[in-house]
Amino acid sequence: MDEVRTSRKIIGNVGWSILSKIIVFSLKFISVPILAHLLAPAEFGVVATGMVVVSFLLLIGGAGLSSGLIQAEKEDAETQDTVFWTNLAVASALGVLLYFNAGFVARLLGAPEAKWLLEIFAFLFPIYLGADVASALLSRRMAFAKDAFWNVISEVLGAIAAIVAALAGLGVWALVLQQFVSAIVRWGGLMFASRYMPRFRFSFAKLRGLFGYGSRIAGADFANFISFQSPLVVITRALGLADAGAFSVANRLSDLPNQIVLSGLMGVLFPAFSTMADEPERRSHALMRSTQMTSVLLAPMLFGFWAVAEPAMSVVFGAQWTFAWPVLGLLAAAKGIMTPCGSFIPFLKATGHAGVLWWFALARAIVVVAGTWIGAMVDGLVGVCLALCIVNVFIMIGYAAVVFNVAKIPARAAVQCIVLPLGSAVVMAALVRILLGILRPHVESDLILLLAGAGAGAVIYLTLILATQKQALSSLVALRR
Structure with missing residues (x-):
């Protein structure tokens, strides 16, 4: 009974996380194409x-300390x-460091035009x-x-501000403006929701206690x-800002399934696995189930993107971005290969x-x-994405x-919980392509092609999953009941 209650609690929290990601997905599905029509790739x-x-320096600044708060046996205000x-102290120091070295960092990235932007983004760190x-x-x-x-x-507020601007x-x-509005609203909202109000107290002993675990987590986060x-960065240095913009737009679209399902799932699984510290069998069982269900849910979305990449790029972003459809397809395939890994990092x-x-x-x-560097040298932007697909298989x-x-x-x-969902998704995508x-020779409308591909893919994948994943689906339905 305890296992059922725990599983239901995990699924309920995953549901809330996924619901928020779906709403954000819907927002981005509307806002990103609008901004893509109004702004240039560069x-x-x-x-x-x-x-x-910014993301790189935030990893250094956090040092994995918040992960230590989540894993700790009990809450401690000090x-x-x-x-x-x-x-806050480290964030302020990093902001000052970036502000006065923005020109050097921009040249290091191969984008000297970004100097002024890095100076402004230096103020994002404390936020x-x-x-x-509060988030932890x-x-x-x-x-x-x-x-x-x-x-x-x-x-929502960040996207509205960006579109209006x-x-x-x-x-x-x-x-x-989008980055600053989103960061400020999130900070204020999470502080209010957690009822956390910092006091002026500090303990070096407790900081040392968190730092050993947190530094290794931060190191892994940094490497990831x-x-x-x-x-x-490779594309910016080797191919220029225009190709970097095309990669960024295609990456945003191809990453939406991960943003909906995977990020919500990973955020819940870490504290959930932590609560099972004294029950290794239950934790291993939860790992198997979460790996299997992540693959079942995510793999068809991502390999489906690969199958319909050409009409999707034209319909969503317009004619000026059509050239990047192979990039969208290969990026989605690369992410699809990694779908079983969604529960691995929280487990470790x-x-x-x-x-x-x-x-x-x-x-x-x-x-x-x-x-990716070899891919860029051999075949430009497409070579980078193809290299990611090959590398991700081994990873x-x-x-x-x-x-x-x-x-x-x-x-x-x-092998069974990974191969069957991935294999079904790959077969479905190949048939849709x-x-x-x-x-294509008989249908001129990209929208009709996109809808036809999505509909056919759903029918084919559902048929394959019912034939190969009956046990997993039955377990999920029984748990829901």
Whole structure:
């Protein structure tokens, strides 16, 4: 009975997280194409480059301390205040450092035009890191409904501000305004929702206690950041801001399924796995189920994007972005290959295997940087995306081997929960691509092709899943009842 209640609680919180992501997805599905019509690819590229720097420095600034608050046995007000003031001090220092070295950083990224933007983004650090403790407290308390609400509100207001500014002719400043509005609203909302009010107290002893675990988590996050963001840096340096803008737009669209399902799931699984510290069998069972269901839900969306990439790019972004449809398709396929890995990082964090996570993330970063650079040299933007697909195959296999070994899950069961959902999604996508190839000479409308591909893909995948995943679907239906 306890397992059923725990599972229901996890699913309920995942539901809240996914609901917020769906709303944000719907918003981005509307706002990103509008902004893409109003702004040039180079403008998207310069802001995307600036946000790479911000995200990178935020990883250093947080040092994984908020993860330590989530994993701790009980809440401690003095520890929370220690983390808050540490984050604020480090964020302010990083902001000053970036402001006075913006020109050097911009040239290092191959985008000297971004100097002025980096100077402005230096003021984002205290806002972002100031909300870390409040966010960690909501996650620890499994209060994902409140977290979801304020994430939605911040994204909505940020997008509205950006669209209004773009319509007013402010150009790239619209994207800058979006970042600041979203960050400020999120910070205020999370502080209110968590009822956290920092006091002027600090403990070096408690900071040292968190730093050992947190530094390894931060190191792994840093290496994963390199894996995710290095393609954009490689493209900016090797191919220019226009190609970086095209990559950024295609990446935003292809990443929407992950933003809806995966990010919500990972945020819930870390505290959920942490609560099962004394029940390794239950935790391994939860790992299997979450891996299987993540693959079942995400793989068809992402490989489906690959199948309908050409009409989708034309319909969503317009004629000026049509050239980038191969980029959209390959990026979606690369993300689709990684769908089974959605539960792996939360599992390793919760089980205290931060060292394993760090070394694997470092190896992954090295392989991704080398692969994308070679891809850029060989075949430009398409070469980068193709390299990501190839690299991700080996990364997914390696991740699965490490995690299932830690969880002591038999190889046969591990392979079954990964191969069947991925195989079904790949077969579905291939059939849809063949169908669209047959229809294209006879159908001029990209919208009709997109709808036909989506409809056919849904029918084919549902048929394949009913044939291969009956047990998983039955378990989910029984749990829901």
